Amino acid sequence: MVTAVRRAGERGATVRPTGASARVPGALVRTTDLLLDCSALTGVVAVSQDRVLVRAGERLASLFAELAESGRSLAVVPDAPGATVGGAVGMGVYGGAPREGSLSAQVVAARLVDGRGEVRTVSGAELDAVRCGLGALGVLTAVELRTVEPERLQVHEQARRLEEVLDEDLLRAHAWTECDVAVPSGQVIARWADPVDPDPAPAPPRAEGTVTTRAAVRAEAWGRAVSRLASNPPWASWPPPARWSAGTEGWPYEVLPDPQPWDPDTAEWAIPAEALGAALRELGAAATARGLELQRPVRVRLGAAETGLLHPAYGRDTAWLRIRTRASQEPLRRLAGAVLEDASGRPAWTSRHEWGPDELAVAYPGAAEFQRVRDDYDPDRRFTDPNLERILGP
Ligand SMILES: Cc1cc2nc3c(=O)[nH]c(=O)nc-3n(C[C@H](O)[C@H](O)[C@H](O)COP(=O)(O)OP(=O)(O)OC[C@H]3O[C@@H](n4cnc5c(N)ncnc54)[C@H](O)[C@@H]3O)c2cc1C
Known part of the structure; x- marks a missing residue:
C-alpha cells in the first residue's frame, strides 16, 4: 500500500481505496483515476481479551467466523457480511442494536497509509475523523476493534x-x-x-392429547x-x-443479517431518534398529497450517538430510515430526502444524495475538524476524485 500510494504521488495520480465494492464500485469509490483494491489484505492478526486486530480487507463474515472460534463477537452485526472491515469503518456501517453504535464506533485504533505514503497509527481524538473517513484520509491497512462475549x-x-x-x-x-x-x-x-434465557421457567403442564x-x-x-x-x-x-x-x-451473526440484496436505489437517512414518529407521519402525508406511492416498506432501525466526525449519527441517538425506491421513482426519493432533511436528517453515505460542503458545515459540528485532519493526513489531496470533492470540497 505504501508503494502504491507513493508511486501514485510520483505520477500525480489520485487514489480511491476500496474493499468489497472493487468490482461494482459505489458512488464513493467511482473514480476516473486509480482504484486501490484492498480486499486481498485479509486476516485476523490477533484476538486478545476484548480486542481484535484485523487487516482492513477482511470480510465481515470471515471476521465474525474467526471471532466465534475464540468465543468473541462484535457488538454490532450489520446486514453486509460481504463488506470489508475497511469499507465498513469508512462508511460507518450500522446494525440494529439500539444502544450500540456502528462498526466505526467499535474502533479503538487504526493503521493507515496517509497521502504522502507514510504509515500512521491512529488513536485518541483523531480516530474520530477515521471512524467514518470515507476513504479521504488514507488507506486503512489494519483496524483494532472492541469485541464482546456473544450471547445466543x-x-x-x-x-x-x-x-x-x-x-x-x-x-x-x-x-x-x-x-x-x-x-x-x-x-x-x-x-x-x-438473549436466550439460560434458565427458562419450567413449561406449564399440557392438556393430555x-x-x-x-x-x-x-x-x-x-x-x-x-x-x-x-x-x-x-x-x-x-x-x-x-x-x-x-x-x-x-448467534447474532447467524440470525440477524437480512439476506435481502442491497438495493442501489435505496434512499437512507439518519434522523434524531425522537423525531421518528413525526417523520414517518409527515412522509406518508407528503407522499399521499402528491400522489406518490411508497411501494415497499420503510426499514427502521435505531443506533446510539456516534463520535465519528462525519458519521450520520454524530452526536445524537439516531433512527435510520431505509426507503427502498425504484430507479423510476426519482420524485419519491427526492420527496423523502426533503421531508427527512426537514427532520434534521443526514443522508447515509451509502445512499444517493446531493449533499456538499455547505450542507456538511451546517449539519456536522465536526466538519471543520475533519477538514483539519484531512489537510494534515492528505495535504496534496491524493485521496480524492470529483465525486468526493463534490461532498467534501477540494
Ligand atoms: C447486502 C448488503 C447489505 C448492506 N447492509 C447494510 C447495513 O445493514 N447497514 C449499513 O450501514 N450498510 C449496509 N450496506 C452498505 C454497506 O455499508 C457498504 O456496502 C459497505 O460499507 C461497503 O463495504 P465495502 O468493503 O464494499 O467498501 P467500499 O464500498 O469499497 O468502500 C466504502 C468506503 O470506504 C472506503 N474504504 C474502503 N476500503 C478502505 C480502506 N482499506 N481504507 C480506507 N478507506 C476504505 C472507500 O473509499 C469508501 O469511501 C449493505 C450493503 C450490502 C451490499
Whole structure:
C-alpha cells in the first residue's frame, strides 16, 4: 500500500481505496483515476481479551467466523457480511442494536497509509475523523476493534401498528430491533431479538392429547397476524415474507443479517431518534398529497450517538430510515430526502444524495475538524476524485 500510494504521488495520480465494492464500485469509490483494491489484505492478526486486530480487507463474515472460534463477537452485526472491515469503518456501517453504535464506533485504533505514503497509527481524538473517513484520509491497512462475549439470541417477528410500536417504545426495548413500516397505512412488521434465557421457567403442564410447543404457538400467532394484514394489504407485496421460522434461536451473526440484496436505489437517512414518529407521519402525508406511492416498506432501525466526525449519527441517538425506491421513482426519493432533511436528517453515505460542503458545515459540528485532519493526513489531496470533492470540497 505504501508503494502504491507513493508511486501514485510520483505520477500525480489520485487514489480511491476500496474493499468489497472493487468490482461494482459505489458512488464513493467511482473514480476516473486509480482504484486501490484492498480486499486481498485479509486476516485476523490477533484476538486478545476484548480486542481484535484485523487487516482492513477482511470480510465481515470471515471476521465474525474467526471471532466465534475464540468465543468473541462484535457488538454490532450489520446486514453486509460481504463488506470489508475497511469499507465498513469508512462508511460507518450500522446494525440494529439500539444502544450500540456502528462498526466505526467499535474502533479503538487504526493503521493507515496517509497521502504522502507514510504509515500512521491512529488513536485518541483523531480516530474520530477515521471512524467514518470515507476513504479521504488514507488507506486503512489494519483496524483494532472492541469485541464482546456473544450471547445466543431468540428472534421474534410480529405484525403491529405503528402507534403501538411508538407508544411501547418497542424499538428501544430489546437488544436488537427493526421495523418494516408500511407508509402511510401504519402497518408494521416488528422484529426484535433478546438473549436466550439460560434458565427458562419450567413449561406449564399440557392438556393430555395436545402437543403445543413454543414454536407452534408463535407460528400460529404469526399466521393469524399475517392473514389479518393480508386481508387489507397496502400493496400486493405486503406483508414481507417472514424472515425466520417460529422459535428461531442462534448467534447474532447467524440470525440477524437480512439476506435481502442491497438495493442501489435505496434512499437512507439518519434522523434524531425522537423525531421518528413525526417523520414517518409527515412522509406518508407528503407522499399521499402528491400522489406518490411508497411501494415497499420503510426499514427502521435505531443506533446510539456516534463520535465519528462525519458519521450520520454524530452526536445524537439516531433512527435510520431505509426507503427502498425504484430507479423510476426519482420524485419519491427526492420527496423523502426533503421531508427527512426537514427532520434534521443526514443522508447515509451509502445512499444517493446531493449533499456538499455547505450542507456538511451546517449539519456536522465536526466538519471543520475533519477538514483539519484531512489537510494534515492528505495535504496534496491524493485521496480524492470529483465525486468526493463534490461532498467534501477540494
Ligand atoms: C447486502 C448488503 C447489505 C448492506 N447492509 C447494510 C447495513 O445493514 N447497514 C449499513 O450501514 N450498510 C449496509 N450496506 C452498505 C454497506 O455499508 C457498504 O456496502 C459497505 O460499507 C461497503 O463495504 P465495502 O468493503 O464494499 O467498501 P467500499 O464500498 O469499497 O468502500 C466504502 C468506503 O470506504 C472506503 N474504504 C474502503 N476500503 C478502505 C480502506 N482499506 N481504507 C480506507 N478507506 C476504505 C472507500 O473509499 C469508501 O469511501 C449493505 C450493503 C450490502 C451490499
